[in-house]
Every structure is written in C-alpha cells, then in structure tokens.
Amino acid sequence: MTKVLTxxxxxxxKGRSFLAVVLSPESPLDVWLERLDDLAARSAGFxxxxxxxxxxxxxxxxxxxxxxxxxxxxxxxxxxxxxxGGRPSMxxxxxxxxxxxxxxxxxxxxxxxxxxEVEAPAEQxxxxxEIRSVVQSLMISEPVRSGQSIIFPEGDVTIVGSVxxxxxxxxxxxxxxxGALRGRAMAGSLGNASARIFCKKLEAELLAIDGxxxxxxxxxxxxxxxxxxxxxxxxxxxxxKLN
Numbered sequence: 645m646t647k648v649l650t651x652x653x654x655x656x657x658k659g660r661s662f663l664a665v666v667l668s669p670e671s672p673l674d675v676w677l678e679r680l681d682d683l684a685a686r687s688a689g690f691x692x693x694x695x696x697x698x699x700x701x702x703x704x705x706x707x708x709x710x711x712x713x714x715x716x717x718x719x720x721x722x723x724x725x726x727x728x729g730g731r732p733s734m735x736x737x738x739x740x741x742x743x744x745x746x747x748x749x750x751x752x753x754x755x756x757x758x759x760x761e762v763e764a765p766a767e768q769x770x771x772x773x774e775i776r777s778v779v780q781s782l783m784i785s786e787p788v789r790s791g792q793s794i795i796f797p798e799g800d801v802t803i804v805g806s807v808x809x810x811x812x813x814x815x816x817x818x819x820x821x822x823g824a825l826r827g828r829a830m831a832g833s834l835g836n837a838s839a840r841i842f843c844k845k846l847e848a849e850l851l852a853i854d855g856x857x858x859x860x861x862x863x864x865x866x867x868x869x870x871x872x873x874x875x876x877x878x879x880x881x882x883x884x885k886l887n
Contacts (some may be wrong), residue, residue, distance in 0.1 A: 664695040666855075669703055669713065672710060677716055683857060684720060690828075691722045698785070701729025710734050729743060737822060780817075787823065797834050809849060818842070828852075837876050842886070846872040856881055 669676050674767045684690060698717070700710065710730060715725060726743035727735060735742045788794055788803060790810035797816040806823035811820055818840045821829070825843035830852040832839030837854040842849035846867050851858045853876040864883065871886040 664697045665691070665699075666697045666699050666728070667717075667722070667724075668699040668701075668855075671703060673703075673713065673716075680720065680722075683859065693721075694723075695725045696722055697726050697728055698724045698740070700726045704729070705734065707734045707736065711739070714739065782815075788827070790827070815839070832876070839876075841874040842872075844871050846870055846883075851881060853881055 663872040667680075685710055693719040699713070700713075703709075703713075710727070714724060716728045723739045726740050728743045730742060732742060760818045770861040782794075782799070782801045783804070784794060784802065785804045787805035788807045790808040792808075792811045794801060794803070794811075794813045796814070799815070800817035800820065801813055801815040802820040802822070803813065804822050807813055807821055807825050807827045807829065809826040811827035812830070813821070813828070814833050816839075817831065817836060819829050819842070821841075823841040823843075824845035825841075826847045826849065828850040829841050829843070829848060830850075831841050833852075834852060839853055841851060841853065845862070847869065848863065849860050851863070851874060853874065856876060856879055858874075858881045864886065867883055867885065872883050873886055874881055874883045876882070
C-alpha cells in the first residue's frame with residue numbers, strides 16, 4: 645500500500661535565523677574566565693535567556709578540555725546552543741551540536757565596473773569588481789522600554805527617543821540615539837569594527853562595538869550625561885563629546 649506523505653500527521657519544518665552572541669575564549673582560560681566573571685558581575689543578566697555560540701577555533705583543546713570549559717560556562721549560567729571551530733571528534737553525546745557556516749557580516753552587493761584610467765590598451769583592459777555593502781537601517785520612533793530588545797543585524801539603528809535601563813539595542817552597523825542611553829547598546833554586532841554609537845545623553849549600563857565591551861564603571865565620569873560618540877580604535881572603545 646502506498647502511504648500518502650501529506651496526511652494530517654505530517655510535520656512542518658521551517659527555516660529561521662536568530663542572532664546569537666559568540667564567545668571566543670582565549671588562553672589562558674583561567675584568566676579569560678575571570679574577565680567573563682567581571683563582565684557578568686558588572687552587567688547582571690547579560691547572558692540570561694540569550695543564545696550563545698562557543699567558538700573554540702583559537703584554542704588547543706581535547707575532548708576533556710572542551711567538557712571542562714562547557715562545565716565552567718554552565719556553572720555561570722551561560723547556556724551554549726552550539727560549538728563552532730571544534731573537531732568533530734571532540735563533540736560527544738550530551739554536548740551542544742557542532743555548528744559551521746556562521747555568517748560573520750552582512751550581505752554585499754557585487755557590481756562589475758570598468759576601470760577609468762589604466763595604461764594598458766583598451767582591448768586588454770579587464771573589468772574591475774567593486775564590492776559595495778548593502779546599507780540598511782531601522783528607525784524606531786518611540787522610546788525603548790525596560791526589558792525590550794531591538795535587534796537589527798542588517799545595518800544601522802536609529803532611536804528617536806531614549807533607551808531605558810534594562811533595555812538593549814543591538815545593531816550590525818552604527819547606533820544613533822536621539823535621547824538618553826540608559827540601557828545597553830551593542831554596535832557592529834556581526835564584525836563591523838567601523839561602527840559607532842551616538843547618543844544625546846550617555847548614562848549607559850553597557851556599551852559594545854565589534855564585541856569589545858565597556859561597562860558603566862569604565863565610562864569616564866566627565867562623559868556622563870553628555871552628548872557623546874563612541875568608536876573602536878586598536879581594540880579599545882574611545883569616546884568624545886559631540887559639539
């Protein structure tokens with residue numbers, strides 16, 4: 645008898661993408677874990693209910709070392725949804741699954757253009773490929789309330805209003821806040837080191853650009869309550885007042 649595969653007992657499976665935080669531990673691990681504890685202590689709940697991918701590509705770990713690291717993270721309430729960069733032989737039953745093919749940056753649009761000035765004869769000229777980023781932006785025309793998360797990995801985010809304490813804004817590009825920034829702002833979330841954060845009044849709990857973090861205690865008191873722009877320079881977040 646031929647069984648119909650589209651009967652009422654069929655299961656629908658959909659594809660869907662989510663933005664996850666990627667943790668990339670560095671050696672020595674005990675020092676890195678201390679830094680992680682410091683971040684968690686000064687920004688309570690940062691990893692709570694947030695999908696986290698563990699990138700171990702830069703670590704020389706065996707299976708036992710990976711199990712130990714996962715246990716350390718579990719004890720810190722960091723829920724790992726997948727492991728990237730590890731050898732398949734390191735992953736055993738009960739561990740988070742191995743992941744690959746993560747998308748580190750936004751899409752690009754490739755457009756062939758002719759070279760304007762070359763010394764070679766015209767018949768020998770080859771087209772030059774110019775890569776242009778697909779620029780997208782999200783406009784939020786109301787305040788972001790405590791507990792809300794605005795996540796837009798495709799580009800810039802503009803908030804016409806304030807970001808309350810306990811709220812967060814995560815953007816693949818830059819973040820523009822025309823009000824007070826009291827919550828968390830994370831720009832360049834997919835690997836954009838040129839992203840910036842602009843706000844009319846700086847009172848942030850946590851700031852991040854391209855994965856480099858600065859918590860409230862690290863912000864210069866002279867910048868508190870001021871209109872500020874922040875950018876990344878040599879893996880350090882820099883800040884200056886806006887005129």
